Amino acid sequence: xxxxxxxxxxxxxxxxxxxxxxxxxxxxxxxxxxxxxxxxxxxxxxxxxxxxxxxxxxxxxxxxxxxxxxxxxxxxxxxxxxxxxxxxxxxxxxxxxxxxxxxxxxxxxxxxxxxxxxxxxxxxxxxxxxxxxxxxxxxxxxxxxxxxxxxxxxxxxxxxxxxxxxxxxxxxxxxxxxxxxxxxxxxxxxxxxxxxxxxxxxxxxxxxxxxxxxxxxxxxxxxxxxxxxxxxxxxxxxxxxxxxxxxxxxxxxxxxxxxxxxxxxxxxxxxxxxxxxxxxxxxxxxxxxxxxxxxxxxxxxxxxxxxxxxxxxxxxxxxxxxxxxxxxxxxxxxxxxxxxxxxxxxxxxxxxxxxxxxxxxxxxxxxxxxxxxxxxxxxxxxxxxxxxxxxxxxxxxxxxxxxxxxxxxxxxxxxxxxxxxxxxxxxxxxxxxxxxxxxxxxxxxxxxxx
Numbered sequence: 001x002x003x004x005x006x007x008x009x010x011x012x013x014x015x016x017x018x019x020x021x022x023x024x025x026x027x028x029x030x031x032x033x034x035x036x037x038x039x040x041x042x043x044x045x046x047x048x049x050x051x052x053x054x055x056x057x058x059x060x061x062x063x064x065x066x067x068x069x070x071x072x073x074x075x076x077x078x079x080x081x082x083x084x085x086x087x088x089x090x091x092x093x094x095x096x097x098x099x100x101x102x103x104x105x106x107x108x109x110x111x112x113x114x115x116x117x118x119x120x121x122x123x124x125x126x127x128x129x130x131x132x133x134x135x136x137x138x139x140x141x142x143x144x145x146x147x148x149x150x151x152x153x154x155x156x157x158x159x160x161x162x163x164x165x166x167x168x169x170x171x172x173x174x175x176x177x178x179x180x181x182x183x184x185x186x187x188x189x190x191x192x193x194x195x196x197x198x199x200x201x202x203x204x205x206x207x208x209x210x211x212x213x214x215x216x217x218x219x220x221x222x223x224x225x226x227x228x229x230x231x232x233x234x235x236x237x238x239x240x241x242x243x244x245x246x247x248x249x250x251x252x253x254x255x256x257x258x259x260x261x262x263x264x265x266x267x268x269x270x271x272x273x274x275x276x277x278x279x280x281x282x283x284x285x286x287x288x289x290x291x292x293x294x295x296x297x298x299x300x301x302x303x304x305x306x307x308x309x310x311x312x313x314x315x316x317x318x319x320x321x322x323x324x325x326x327x328x329x330x331x332x333x334x335x336x337x338x339x340x341x342x343x344x345x346x347x348x349x350x351x352x353x354x355x356x357x358x359x360x361x362x363x364x365x366x367x368x369x370x371x372x373x374x375x376x377x378x379x380x381x382x383x384x385x386x387x388x389x390x391x392x393x394x395x396x397x398x399x400x401x402x403x404x405x406x407x408x409x410x411x412x413x414x415x416x417x418x419x420x421x422x423x424x425x426x427x428x429x430x431x432x433x434x435x436x437x438x439x440x441x442x443x444x445x446x447x448x449x450x
Contacts, residue, residue, distance in 0.1 A: 005125045006030040008049035010037050010071070011087070016110070020053070027118065037071045044078050050128040051121065053108075056088035056099070069102055076103045083128040085120060087112070152188050153336055156329045158321035162189065165318055170196045177253075177313050178291040180320030183370030186291040189318060190249045199287055203246030207239045209260075210252030217260045219276055222267070228277025240273050244284040253313065254292035254299060258306065265309045288313055323365040323372060333369060334360055337376035338388060345426050348386050355390030363395055381426035382418060384446045394418065417445060 223238030
């Protein structure tokens with residue numbers, strides 16, 4: 001028996017506890033012993049044992065009836081998945097059956113036979129670990145199954161058209177293609193479509209095809225069998241198999257090579273896949289939501305994207321408008337991000353100055369909503385007032401041009417202060433320490449910049 005796991009032993013006989021402690025310390029990483037069953041709940045919370053060895057008959061009852069079965073019930077109330085082994089000097093078949101029915105995993109007699117005891121504990125430990133793995137898998141599935149609802153903000157005509165399309169899609173399972181520049185929120189729209197679809201109670205999985213190398217494409221999407229290649233030590237389901245019955249969001253589909261497109265098309269058309277290393281087809285039932293920032297129609301014209309694949313994935317098409325075409329949505333989003341980051345960094349900032357608004361209004365936002373989010377976060381960190389001022393709205397492209405044109409001392413000092421505040425997450429004390437000046441001096445310099 002390999003030395004691993006944690007065991008809690010509860011018995012009112014200190015000699016037995018000592019004997020078990022000495023015997024099992026070779027086989028378990030950690031052992032906790034106690035003569036007080038009333039502390040079991042505390043030990044379950046603080047020690048978190050993998051299994052519990054519990055005496056069935058306590059001679060010194062605190063309350064009448066508080067024998068092993070009473071404490072077993074308490075243990076399972078605290079943790080229904082707890083692995084408990086009863087031990088008693090009065091072993092018989094009826095008692096063993098009663099113990100198992102009550103929720104115990106197994107039953108050992110006192111005095112124990114060493115090999116039999118170790119075998120029983122080893123089997124119980126494996127059961128505990130397998131239950132833990134199952135719970136982890138359940139948690140992963142719940143994460144996949146329930147994306148966090150995120151409010152998509154917008155009142156512009158372009159966004160209202162998007163919302164109207166999402167509403168129309170609520171009763172359909174048609175495949176969908178979302179087009180739009182980087183940072184326009186294609187992933188948020190995919191999330192919203194899923195949460196308003198007939199498959200909202202099924203799995204939602206996603207894969208970013210823009211970062212999947214061609215050599216790993218099949219194993220990621222279709223899975224593989226044990227021994228299919230050198231590192232394939234066990235069977236693995238691919239994203240399509242996992243998503244079967246639910247929805248698969250494939251981002252950056254425009255990045256696929258023609259070879260990868262052909263394999264994907266076959267899987268979508270035939271509604272079946274083959275794991276790498278397998279000759280057995282697996283039937284799948286998947287609703288596909290795809291997205292790309294590329295000009296996919298031009299890619300078809302250039303022969304870089306298969307037209308038949310495009311037909312399969314764009315039964316319905318949504319075009320996400322760039323931020324520069326969304327008018328007053330810029331300020332709605334800016335206010336949303338201001339509130340979010342003011343709370344995150346514990347700043348009392350509740351509005352924008354007029355010069356800040358002008359900066360937001362006149363910028364063309366090549367990075368779209370994602371760029372706006374980053375700029376507002378940085379502005380909140382840099383701000384030392386309750387109004388976000390224009391000097392805190394740092395537009396990266398403008399800043400790079402200024403670095404080439406403006407090398408005066410004040411400008412360099414301002415940039416160094418900004419970097420110190422960014423590096424310390426807006427913490428004035430740490431930023432001042434990093435700059436080698438006092439907190440008062442840093443405040444004074446920031447006030448002078450305003």
